[in-house]
Amino acid sequence: MTDQKRIVVTGGAGFIGSAVVRHLLSQPGIEVLNLDKLTYAANLESLRDVSDKAGYRFVEADIVDSSRIGQVFTDFRPHAVMHLAAESHVDRSIDGPEAFIQSNVVGTYRLVMEALRYWQRLPEAEAKAFRFHHISTDEVFGELGASGSFTEDSPYQPNSPYAATKAAADHIVRAWGRTYGLPVVLSNCSNNYGPYHFPEKLIPLVILKCLAGESVPVYGQGQQIRDWLFVADHARALHLIVERGEVGESYNVGGGSERTNLQVVQGICDLLDRLRPRQDGSHRDLIAFVPDRPGHDFRYAIDYSHLERSLGWRPLESFESGLEKTVRWYLENDWWWRPIVERQYAGQRLGLSKSEARAQS
Ligand code: NAD
Ligand code: TYD
Secondary structure, rough: OOOEEEEEEEOOOOHHHHHHHHHHOOOOOOOEEEEEOOOOOHHHOOOOOOOOOOOOEEEEOOOHHHHHHHHHHHHHOEEEEEEOOOOOOOHHHHHHOOHHHHHHHHHHHHHHHHHHHHHHHOHHHOOOOOOEEEEHHHHHHEOOOOOOOOOOOOOOOOOOOOHHEEEEEHHHHHHHHHHHHOEEEEEOOOOOEEOOOOOHHHHHHHHHHHHOOOEEEEEEOOOEEHHHHOOOHHHHHHHHHHHHHOOOOOEEOOOOOEEEHHHHHHHHHHHHHHHHHHHHHHHHEEEEEEOOOOOOOOOOOEHHHOOOOOOOHOOOOOOHHHHHHHHHHHOHHHHHHHHHHHOOOOOOOOOOHHHHHHOOO
16 A cells, blocks of 8 residues: 555535545645535535645536546545445435435445455455445434444334335345445444534424424434434544455444434533523424434434453543533534525425325315
């Protein structure tokens, strides 16, 4: 391996992908090629602090486009591919699953196939050091009851169209490792949060609804539980896994921060009451319980002890410190989110399936 390491990051204009690109470029000796289709969820502004760096380049491409991907691999000669490109929002997968099948299933198949073709042409030492890292979700394991947590051995039981497509992608990547010998590694993480998060997801949505003085939608009674992982902690874990993860292994990454949705929403309201008080009462007054998401998973929780034992990773951010950093970031960076809210997505409800929507009209 040369001193300089070249890494393709797919989906590098998205929320986690951009955190990974920023993290990699903060390390010595790494060149990054960000390959992204620029869907609605992408934002190159998330990379404005690093896009001038000599080690960064961007290619606008769809992972479904085999010949384009093959050309990128031939030209850039990556030592590793970190595959994050995906349709990522559960509610949108309920309304329109086709894009999820295309990008997450067909796209992952085409990408891993091009990676295999490229890898088979590498000299032996480079081929041995090559890694294809698929970044996935804990949602492939389905839902938990009140106790226990997902381990790497938990059975796959995806419940949403999104989770089903990520499970399919996991299986494809694993099978390409086992059958063709491609050096693959996988990771499954819990809900990420932090700066540059597209405001369709719970935490940024709630922050921006509060700032607009609009009602804050909590699905059902807000008793579902998620295990929140600060995105910078995740980026650090992914770098470790692609560098030092064992071929064929899977690693769970979690924040050790289980909270009910209502606790998360109330936490944001309380932070905003302190940092940006309303004239007429608490932000908690804006909370509105709305019809639940169809097929809503009750609880996710991650056991990350395998990653901790084998590679020495643990989350550094507590949920309280991470949430405050996140809220402060949105308060200070309306240049980033205001164009999204004005031109792309203004916070309307997503993910009520047609039958559900009919039942409610
Ligand atoms: P995101 O929606 O913010 O970004 C996805 C990026 O992928 C976008 O920039 C988009 O343009 C790009 N993309 C989508 N389809 C593409 C295609 N066909 N070709 C090329 N680029 C394409 O997603 P995110 O939250 O950053 O998630 C990144 C990855 O991590 C995804 O694979 C997701 O499944 C996984 N993940 C996310 C979370 C989370 O909490 N956000 C949790 C677990 C796993
Ligand atoms: P989300 O951020 O969409 O992530 P995921 O579905 O991948 O877990 O949602 C997090 C939780 O918050 C989930 O249980 C659904 C809930 N939720 C609401 O209660 N209100 C909302 O407006 C949104 C977007 C989500």
